[in-house]
Amino acid sequence: MELQITELWPVLGELGVGQVVLTGAERVEKTYWAAGAALDPAQVQAGLVKGLEQAGATRLPVVILSRTLKGALRLLQPPHR
DSSP: OOOOHHHHHHHHHHHTOOEEEEEOOTTSOGGGGGGOGGGOHHHHHHHHHHHHHHHTOOOOOEEEEESSHHHHHHHHSOOOO
16 A cells, blocks of 8 residues: 555644655655645645644644755754854
């Protein structure tokens, strides 16, 4: 059974996940990032909110989307002092 990313957002919200990082990889289908609607911020938030409602939770997870691992790691680094 293959789970679509749009079906995963509510589950992540229900489980109380604090942060989600999605990044591309060499073997990831190039069309994955072109899918658009599945990674649209409004759709992502709607799915997460649906999960939060089911769980009775209020903290929305942080979602980081990056086409490259290097970009994702840069976003995850703490700010320089």
